[in-house]
Amino acid sequence: MADLRVDIRGLQLSNPVLTASGTFGYGLEFADFVPLERLGGIIVKGTTIARREGNPYPRMAEVPSGMLNAVGLQNKGVDYFVDHIYPQLAPIAANWIVNVSGSCVEDYAATAEKLAGLEHISAIEVNISCPNVKQGGMSFGTTTQGAGSVVRAVRKAYPKTMIVKLSPNVTDIAEIARAVEAEGADSVSLINTLLGMAVNVKTRRPVLSTVTGGLSGPCVKPVALRCVWQVAKAVQIPVIGLGGIMTATDAIEFLLAGATAVEVGTANFIDPSVTMKIIDGINTYLEENGFQSVQQIIGKLEV
Amino acid sequence: MPHKNENMAKKGLFDCTVVSNETLNHSYFMLRLQADGLPAMRPGQFVEVRIDHTPDAFLRRPISLHDVQAAEGIISLLIQRVGAGTQHLATLKPGDTVNVLLPLGNGFSLPENGDRRPRVLVGGGVGIAPLLYLGRTLAGQGVPVSFLLGFRSQREMLDLSAFEAVGSVYITTEDGSVGEKGFVTNHSLLQNGQPGFIQTCGPTPMMKAVAAYASAHGIPCEVSLENKMACGLGACLCCVTETQTGHKCVCSDGPVFNISELTWQI
Numbered sequence: 001m002a003d004l005r006v007d008i009r010g011l012q013l014s015n016p017v018l019t020a021s022g023t024f025g026y027g028l029e030f031a032d033f034v035p036l037e038r039l040g041g042i043i044v045k046g047t048t049i050a051r052r053e054g055n056p057y058p059r060m061a062e063v064p065s066g067m068l069n070a071v072g073l074q075n076k077g078v079d080y081f082v083d084h085i086y087p088q089l090a091p092i093a094a095n096w097i098v099n100v101s102g103s104c105v106e107d108y109a110a111t112a113e114k115l116a117g118l119e120h121i122s123a124i125e126v127n128i129s130c131p132n133v134k135q136g137g138m139s140f141g142t143t144t145q146g147a148g149s150v151v152r153a154v155r156k157a158y159p160k161t162m163i164v165k166l167s168p169n170v171t172d173i174a175e176i177a178r179a180v181e182a183e184g185a186d187s188v189s190l191i192n193t194l195l196g197m198a199v200n201v202k203t204r205r206p207v208l209s210t211v212t213g214g215l216s217g218p219c220v221k222p223v224a225l226r227c228v229w230q231v232a233k234a235v236q237i238p239v240i241g242l243g244g245i246m247t248a249t250d251a252i253e254f255l256l257a258g259a260t261a262v263e264v265g266t267a268n269f270i271d272p273s274v275t276m277k278i279i280d281g282i283n284t285y286l287e288e289n290g291f292q293s294v295q296q297i298i299g300k301l302e303v
Numbered sequence: 304m305p306h307k308n309e310n311m312a313k314k315g316l317f318d319c320t321v322v323s324n325e326t327l328n329h330s331y332f333m334l335r336l337q338a339d340g341l342p343a344m345r346p347g348q349f350v351e352v353r354i355d356h357t358p359d360a361f362l363r364r365p366i367s368l369h370d371v372q373a374a375e376g377i378i379s380l381l382i383q384r385v386g387a388g389t390q391h392l393a394t395l396k397p398g399d400t401v402n403v404l405l406p407l408g409n410g411f412s413l414p415e416n417g418d419r420r421p422r423v424l425v426g427g428g429v430g431i432a433p434l435l436y437l438g439r440t441l442a443g444q445g446v447p448v449s450f451l452l453g454f455r456s457q458r459e460m461l462d463l464s465a466f467e468a469v470g471s472v473y474i475t476t477e478d479g480s481v482g483e484k485g486f487v488t489n490h491s492l493l494q495n496g497q498p499g500f501i502q503t504c505g506p507t508p509m510m511k512a513v514a515a516y517a518s519a520h521g522i523p524c525e526v527s528l529e530n531k532m533a534c535g536l537g538a539c540l541c542c543v544t545e546t547q548t549g550h551k552c553v554c555s556d557g558p559v560f561n562i563s564e565l566t567w568q569i
Binding site: 022023024025029030032033045053054056057058059060061062063064065066067069071074217266268269270271272273 | 313314315316353358359360361362363404530531532533534535536537538539540541542543544545549550555
């Protein structure tokens with residue numbers, strides 16, 4: 001067995017495979033398929049200061065090798081999380097990470113502050129890249145000033161590990177990454193979904209109630225790999241790569257491109273046990289290629 | 304959040320072998336799958352079948368349980384060819400392997416405390432699929448079952464002998480080519496008497512009409528909804544329907560809802 005441990009600036013992961021927010025619920029939905037404590041970490045559903053009902057149905061469109069979603073951060077709010085969901089997660093020995101979203105800087109900070117007091121929440125992932133909400137979300141993540149302002153406010157409110165999730169819907173993702181690093185982010189995760197659209201020619205209407213939505217699945221992987229490669233060269237903090245990872249080979253591509261860890265998202269819908277196969281597959285790759293540790297392949301792409 | 308219901312069987316992934324795949328008419332086919340160690344499955348629950356080898360069908364396809372032969376480990380899926388996913392399933396041959404996620408969803412309510420009031424199970428089109436297993440389960444508990452099944456025309460009709468073996472079968476077609484002409488809600492079965500409980504699955508306009516009938520007559524009624532799904536586990540929140548208490552997942556909170564939970568204008 002190779003050494004799969006990685007470190008996200010103090011957050012110790014037993015292996016580099018996390019689950020992406022919004023694709024794995026609160027983990028418990030997958031407990032029949034995955035021993036949750038075997039995951040490197042579990043990033044739970046996007047959480048906001050107040051309850052959100054999300055967008056109207058239809059919220060999903062299947063596209064070749066992927067899907068569009070327009071869920072719109074449906075969640076019961078951070079207080080409900082703290083009172084009703086956290087107590088179910090706390091007894092399970094896993095790295096629980098909460099994805100935090102908001103429609104203004106103050107909401108992000110207030111949500112992060114409420115989570116800071118929870119012993120068994122290891123980190124937060126600040127979502128400045130959700131394409132499915134009218135206010136906030138991605139609008140913060142598309143300028144260096146917007147991204148910097150959220151990270152600055154959350155940094156004051158949250159002392160533990162802060163990951164910032166970046167949007168690919170920008171001209172220069174490395175510039176945004178440098179801005180959040182400068183404001184004290186411990187890590188960046190990328191990419192969130194690509195803004196996309198689907199049309200039904202029979203009805204001559206958009207498929208999604210919101211017209212546009214977030215594209216995910218293997219169709220986005222080449223874009224995601226390119227972004228991870230660019231950002232890993234631009235910042236000193238650890239990069240977490242995601243976007244269309246379906247197999248261990250996909251995950252290894254991200255590690256080689258400079259990701260310290262990866263998140264698996266849409267693949268959970270096709271195979272709810274896929275994360276275990278990816279962890280095992282990374283180990284097999286390391287052993288077959290004579291590596292003792294996953295550290296030996298991170299960022300080791302030969303260009 | 305998932306329900307902590309101790310009665311729910313553990314969900315699993317099963318590599319099933321195709322026992323048979325029979326074309327039933329111009330658009331329907333019956334796929335029968337076998338695997339060992341299948342968990343207990345309730346009427347109204349569904350499965351998600353993985354579609355391999357075609358990029359146009361990326362997600363699993365949710366399909367209701369038409370019939371279950373627990374002792375043999377066989378499930379029967381009555382499927383309508385609609386798009387790339389179901390087209391692919393129609394091409395499977397006996398001996399092929401297909402990966403199935405099951406059992407999913409809540410299922411229809413079954414009688415409690417020996418309640419044997421007669422039930423009418425109303426189906427339309429491919430929505431008749433989950434009613435066979437439901438009807439057989441009810442009949443096994445001593446509940447008199449009537450099936451009221453609506454089709455567009457004779458061309459859409461299926462061999463209903465399996466239904467006839469379980470209960471009385473009443474047919475409507477929109478063009479009157481078989482059974483009574485018109486919609487299920489116009490059928491004399493509902494016009495001349497009132498059932499104790501209605502459970503229905505079919506096109507949304509049909510279910511809304513059935514729900515309106517049930518509501519007007521004070522009859523309890525359950526509907527089985529079908530929305531586009533991704534995970535099937537209540538995690539992605541894609542398949543939601545509006546309820547009296549906000550958005551709920553059709554895959555995990557449903558697919559069966561009592562009409563009193565929904566916000567239908569009926």
